[in-house]
Amino acid sequence: MLEILSGLGLSAAAGLNAYIPLIALGLAGRFLDFVTLPAGWSWLSNEWVLLGLGVLLVIELIADKIPVVDSINDWIQTVIRPAAGGIVFGTGAATETSAISDPAQFFTDHNWVPVLLGVGISLAVHLTKMAARPVANALTLGVAAPVISVVEDFGSVALTVLAILLPVFVILALVGIVWFFVAIFRKAASRRRTAATAPPIPQP
Numbered sequence: 001m002l003e004i005l006s007g008l009g010l011s012a013a014a015g016l017n018a019y020i021p022l023i024a025l026g027l028a029g030r031f032l033d034f035v036t037l038p039a040g041w042s043w044l045s046n047e048w049v050l051l052g053l054g055v056l057l058v059i060e061l062i063a064d065k066i067p068v069v070d071s072i073n074d075w076i077q078t079v080i081r082p083a084a085g086g087i088v089f090g091t092g093a094a095t096e097t098s099a100i101s102d103p104a105q106f107f108t109d110h111n112w113v114p115v116l117l118g119v120g121i122s123l124a125v126h127l128t129k130m131a132a133r134p135v136a137n138a139l140t141l142g143v144a145a146p147v148i149s150v151v152e153d154f155g156s157v158a159l160t161v162l163a164i165l166l167p168v169f170v171i172l173a174l175v176g177i178v179w180f181f182v183a184i185f186r187k188a189a190s191r192r193r194t195a196a197t198a199p200p201i202p203q204p
Helices: 002-016 019-031 039-045 047-063 069-094 105-109 112-140 144-165 167-197
Strands: none
Touching (some): 002 019, 002 112, 002 144, 002 167, 019 047, 019 144, 039 047, 039 069, 047 069, 069 112, 144 167
16 A cells, blocks of 8 residues: 555655656765666666756746747646656666555556556646646736746655655645645636626726
């Protein structure tokens, strides 16, 4: 059960930001004694891989906070985030940590299953984020773009940390993220209803 929660949290985090969970897993496997990445995913701890992911993360952090550019970036990330979600679900489900010490035999025998689950979860989060961002930009004339992006980045970091160290709390974090996106869509719907019922402005 903990293996599934760990993979769920990591793949959801990748749907918000593809590079944060990848870097976190790589650093954890490289520097933390109680985190051992499975052999098939040990390349995440390579210093050159981590450097490349760090450069991509900086680009992502900047692009995601600029109105219009953030939407273009989301289109590009439609492939990258689900792919990252598949990688981190497969890695997290088989990683040995203080919280995860006995990977599920199901994942051991069917290595492609967690990857597909991770792709699906990350894609769902990404598509929700992709739909919500233009709505928030329209409601605030683009002012909300950097604020929402920072919230999403913190959400990705929080999910990643919880997934690695305290996967039992992943569900609570996911509930918070769902509430965040639902609030944006409700605000947009309320704004549209207000505009539809507003009396016409008299012409001089």
